[in-house]
Amino acid sequence: MLRYIVVLLGLAFSMIIPFPLFADISSTNVICIDPGHPSESGHGTAGRHITEIDAAWDVSLLLKQDLIADGFTVVSTKSSAEEFVTNKQRAETANNAHAALMIRLHCDADAGTGIASYAPDRQGVVNGVHGPSQTVIDESQAALKVFHAALIKSLDGLLADRGMFADTSTRIGGKQGALTGSIYSKVPVVLVEMCVLTNPHDEAIIDSADGQRKIAAALTAGVKAAVACESKQ
Ligand SMILES: [Zn+2]
Numbered sequence: 001m002l003r004y005i006v007v008l009l010g011l012a013f014s015m016i017i018p019f020p021l022f023a024d025i026s027s028t029n030v031i032c033i034d035p036g037h038p039s040e041s042g043h044g045t046a047g048r049h050i051t052e053i054d055a056a057w058d059v060s061l062l063l064k065q066d067l068i069a070d071g072f073t074v075v076s077t078k079s080s081a082e083e084f085v086t087n088k089q090r091a092e093t094a095n096n097a098h099a100a101l102m103i104r105l106h107c108d109a110d111a112g113t114g115i116a117s118y119a120p121d122r123q124g125v126v127n128g129v130h131g132p133s134q135t136v137i138d139e140s141q142a143a144l145k146v147f148h149a150a151l152i153k154s155l156d157g158l159l160a161d162r163g164m165f166a167d168t169s170t171r172i173g174g175k176q177g178a179l180t181g182s183i184y185s186k187v188p189v190v191l192v193e194m195c196v197l198t199n200p201h202d203e204a205i206i207d208s209a210d211g212q213r214k215i216a217a218a219l220t221a222g223v224k225a226a227v228a229c230e231s232k233q
Pocket of ligand 1 (some may be wrong): 036037044045052106107
């Protein structure tokens with residue numbers, strides 16, 4: 001009921017005031033940043049000098065600053081580096097904020113080098129819950145392409161381009177059909193493996209203030225490209 005009153009008041013005001021007082025800012029201006037781990041899927045990986053938790057947290061703070069400077073409203077799924085948040089709760093933070101994009105920050109453990117982006121390309125199932133919707137899948141796939149292209153362009157060779165993948169290429173996504181955070185997401189979602197933390201070359205980049213700043217700037221470029229593409233749809 002309250003919702004209808006608010007809508008009616010909004011309509012009444014919009015007839016009087018010559019700008020959209022109750023414009024849907026949520027669909028274009030809110031970005032949800034999800035610094036990976038700790039969650040039910042563990043504490044993540046670690047390099048020799050920095051953990052995945054700290055790398056994702058450090059970059060998330062810089063990304064938040066950059067996005068706010070660019071006029072976005074930012075919500076974060078965590079309020080401290082070590083806060084335990086389940087992947088379902090992380091998705092719910094993005095859903096409740098009606099985020100234009102949920103950007104999930106991780107680091108990989110692998111033999112390779114470089115940065116990679118992931119998005120759901122089909123529905124998965126976890127605890128009997130099926131998701132995300134086909135709309136979210138389509139929007140995530142569209143976001144993934146422009147996000148990753150802008151990310152790589154901005155990095156300008158700092159990190160190698162490992163490419164774009166579906167959630168199913170990950171261990172958990174392969175089992176479930178999509179990552180848990182994607183299954184529960186009602187907004188477009190992209191996950192970035194920012195580097196291979198077990199590779200000393202990659203670790204040195206994300207363990208440096210300059211490297212973190214450049215990665216955050218590249219993520220910002222990716223987010224802006226993805227949101228600009230969304231608003232055209
Ligand atoms: Zn991770």
